[in-house]
Amino acid sequence: MKEMFYNRPKPLHIKGRVYKFGDNINTDIIYPGKYLSITTEREEMARHCFETVYPEFLKIAEPGDIIVAGRNFGCGSSREQAATCLKYFGISAVVAESFARIFYRNAINLGLTVVIAPGISKKLEHNDIIEVDLKMGIIISKKNREELKTIRLPSSVLEILSAGGLVPYLRKKLGVEQ
Numbered sequence: 001m002k003e004m005f006y007n008r009p010k011p012l013h014i015k016g017r018v019y020k021f022g023d024n025i026n027t028d029i030i031y032p033g034k035y036l037s038i039t040t041e042r043e044e045m046a047r048h049c050f051e052t053v054y055p056e057f058l059k060i061a062e063p064g065d066i067i068v069a070g071r072n073f074g075c076g077s078s079r080e081q082a083a084t085c086l087k088y089f090g091i092s093a094v095v096a097e098s099f100a101r102i103f104y105r106n107a108i109n110l111g112l113t114v115v116i117a118p119g120i121s122k123k124l125e126h127n128d129i130i131e132v133d134l135k136m137g138i139i140i141s142k143k144n145r146e147e148l149k150t151i152r153l154p155s156s157v158l159e160i161l162s163a164g165g166l167v168p169y170l171r172k173k174l175g176v177e178q
Contacts, residue, residue, distance in 0.1 A: 012134045012158060014092050014113065016066040019057070020126040025069055026076030027103065029053045031085045045081060046089040063090025066130060070096065070121040074103020083107040093132055095120055095139065095150070108157055111165030115139075116151040123148055134158055 031045065032052045038045050050057040067073075067086070073096035074082060083106045086094065093113035097120055107114040115132060117139060124130065129142040137152030153161070163169035 012162065014066065014132045014134070016064045016092050016130065016132075017062070018068045018124050018126060018128040018130055019061050019065045020121070020124065021054075021067060021069040021073070022121070023070035023097075024072045024075055027074060027079050027082035027100075028076055030074065030082040031079070036079070036081065039081065042084060042088040045085040049085045049089050061089070061091075064092050065090075066092055066132065067094040068096070068120055068124050068130075069094065071098045073099050074107070075100040078102040078106075080106040080110065083110050083112050087112040095130075095132065097121055108160055109166040111161060111163070111168070113161050115153070117148055118151075120148060134161070 029052070030050060032048060035045065035048045038048075047058070049061075073094060083103060086107075087110050091112070093115060094107065095115045095117050097118055098116060099107075099114060104114055113132075113134070115134070120139070123146065124141060131140045131142070132138075132150075133140070134153055135158065137150045139148040139150060140146070141148065160166055160169045163172055
């Protein structure tokens with residue numbers, strides 16, 4: 001398994017290589033149901049991202065990559081393991097045209113950056129290098145320097161992501177950091 005860096009501080013400016021998916025990528029595709037018993041070994045969970053439908057993902061994707069997808073990313077069940085396995089694989093962000101609501105909130109709570117960018121799947125290709133500026137709400141394609149607009153995340157969400165998720169954020173706010 002490639003070196004994981006899931007517990008590094010989350011920057012508000014992310015640069016990475018695009019790994020592109022289409023529409024309606026559901027939680028069973030992201031994290032197959034047959035692995036639901038693996039819930040405490042997060043690094044092991046990460047070894048099964050997209051395994052059944054896109055087995056090449058584990059061979060090609062690298063920690064730091066940015067998933068770019070079409071509409072309805074994370075649809076299906078409400079299991080948080082889908083967002084967890086992406087985070088612990090080292091995916092630095094998921095940028096999609098839209099997200100299933102529960103996946104979107106699970107990702108934020110876990111500290112996995114999720115960004116809504118209308119039309120993004122038509123603008124970027126697999127292996128493009130992009131920069132995501134969460135504060136400004138823009139994505140810059142390194143290929144053609146095109147600036148793409150995102151739906152800006154509220155400052156409260158940026159604080160949660162910067163802290164590494166909801167639990168670290170609350171520990172910091174309450175002064176019970178570990």
